[in-house]
Amino acid sequence: MGASVDAPYGSPDNSDLLQQDPGLPPVALDEAALESQDTRWTPAKIAVWVGISLLGGVSWVVIAGIRGETVNAVWFVFAAVCSYLIAYRFYSRYIEKHLLMPDDRRATPAEYDADGKDYVPTDRRVLFGHHFAAIAGAGPLVGPVLAAQMGYLPGTIWIIAGVIAAGAVQDYLVLFFSMRRGGRSLGQMAREELGVIGGTAALVATLTIMVIIVAILALVVVNALAASPWGVFSVGMTIPIALLMGCYLRFFRPGKVSEVSIIGFTLLIAVIIGGGLIADTTWGADFFTVNKIALGWAIIVYGFVAAILPVWLLLAPRDYLSTFMKVGTIVMLAVAIVLVRPVIHVPAVSEFAAKGTGPVVAGSLFPFLFVTIACGALSGFHALIASGTTPKLVEKERQTRFIGYGGMLMESFVAIMALVAALSIDRGIYFAMNAPAALTGGTAETAAAWVNGLGLSGVHITPELLTETARNVGEKSIISRTGGAPTLSVGLAHIMQQLVGGTGMMAFWYHFAIMFEALFILTAVDAGTRVARFMLQDSLGNFIPRFKDTSWRLGAWITTAVMVGAWGAVLLMGVTDPLGGINTLFPLFGIANQLLAAIALAVCMAIVAKQGAFRYLWIVAIPLVFAAAVTISASFLKIFSSVPAVGYFAQHAAFGKAIADGKTSFGSAATLEAMQAVFRNTMIQGVLSVLFVTLSIIVIIAALWETWKAYRLGGGPSAEDTAVPSRIFAPAGFVATPAEKELEKEWAVRSAGTGRVRSGGH
């Protein structure tokens, strides 16, 4: 790579700019110390890694190799954790060393742009938690549940292998590149690296993808709350709780965040318990039993109002609650799985994996497994977070590995736990809950008959079991509660009740889980609408300049209404769809999310190529090729497949023909109206698929073009900010290494001498 100043291409050599202040202790470990802490293998270190590898290997053999009737969930935890540790220690270190080459002598934007507000150097462990809370949501909890219909093995392998080679790589690279560019967003980087056409396609794709993602997340909430007076009451009550917290923080105790979070959390538990009491009364059950269509409208109205209210009133306080619940529940689930060690009866690879006739989500293993589980393995949405707040808070460059790569491994672990929770419930109950009402018939008797008629080995359920499970979790019925959230909640309740409270507590745990999923999703809906509105305003501003002014009230309302209208329309489509919205729409969610990942990886590939690092281009190219193959083939199947259950246009044509033939019921649609709904919806879904895939192909081609250009020239111009010497030090990983501890001591002595103490740290 160009070492001289006149070489215009490749990663700029900044060593002349990075002269360190001789009055300060070193701001970075020197090369020799870095190298030796990495390559010096003590016997103890070797023993630890041999142990991890052995445990991981044995766990994988138990999961994948031994064909018994059952497998204990604890092996999933070991297989996942050991694989993550090995990948983190060796693969992410390889990427760091050869591809990204972070330099702790360089100041990060948090240091050189420090303003005490948006750009603040933040302790790496705190930032890890903060970043994790921003990336993890309902996605890793829902996808694995739906994919469980294919058996436990495909999902497990994809979640673990996918995160190591694709998801965590994407998050790490985007975070690093954004940090090197002053915290620029993915959209800005796409524009810079891919030119006007690629950049614009990336922007439009991001906007439409956000609409789809928000719509389908909202659909998950609607499906979880429909016909559940308990859920409607307790989730509904989160709005007044958040308003109360918002006012408390604004007028009474500004900045007392953990205090108000504890108050909010206590109230939350109270309304979960209260919801059970109210759902037991006749008036409560009447008043809070809301059908899907009304709930859909309620979320649309809520989404609009929430997105135009000031942040302090609703979004910020609910965000605190959601973070609190998220971290607490995930830790709780992890502890419970390790203590309870549930036994899993699901086959490794089910009957539906190859045939693609699964009732939960239609389609064969390739490519549909890989779009059904998006978050947890590879999630394009993370690229928006990793190029948002986090890069502005990173203290030292080498910490991006722990935060970016490590943070995503953590999310993957959440997905594994969700998979285990879903797998731990009875398989018959699983299918009765997750198949559309058109198949199950909607009652315990018809659902039991349908499940038993599937001919799955070892699956036999009685209507009584279904009604009893519903009663245990405090619901009237659990038949066809699609969307993943109710199933996960039953799984979580099933595991938790063995630890705390027994069957009597199942209803509480169930609604606790529903509540925490609904909280994330409502926050994501609100925040997503706001971000989409700003993107739309920015784009419209190119034609009508006034829209650029985001404080212009009318403009804000118009653009918010447009965005809410867009996702609201998709939501209502899913809610009214006789085929069951999740069955048809969830693949679109996964495809959208993975396409965004393909876009992010394409941008990363162009950057790597311009740096001239062609030897290591494969690190980005492998996940990019895989994500592109999965999403493009899934989109093509959705567009061109002649099987109506899979192809949108095939379904459209089939229903069109039935309507033309004068039929009044067809397939799963019982009325002419329902038939027309399918006819209309499939057309819209088909057009959306075409739009996504076209935009993504444009972005990928633009990236390939830039990569080819850079290859011919041996590199390209770098858009990195100029290097600024750093004046602070902090360790890179979770635990400081001995060499880092030495440096920390030198800095501690210095700050004691000058009387200035750096914030944070124990």
Added chain:
Amino acid sequence: MGVAAAVRRGARGVSWFVKGMLREDAYEKYLAHIAAQHDGGDGGHVMTEREFWRDVTDRQDRNPQSRCC
């Protein structure tokens, strides 16, 4: 170090982590930043705690960040 001291230390660590993660320490960091500037920072104006927290949410209003799915 006795058990009580170790527990106290652990509790302080947890509280430090939670406050950091919820960004409750933002105002302290702002003050520290101002103090480190030669001109007293922010053109000589230092926000009060109440002003600062209003500013935090107002900035979020102007510059929203997505939450993931």
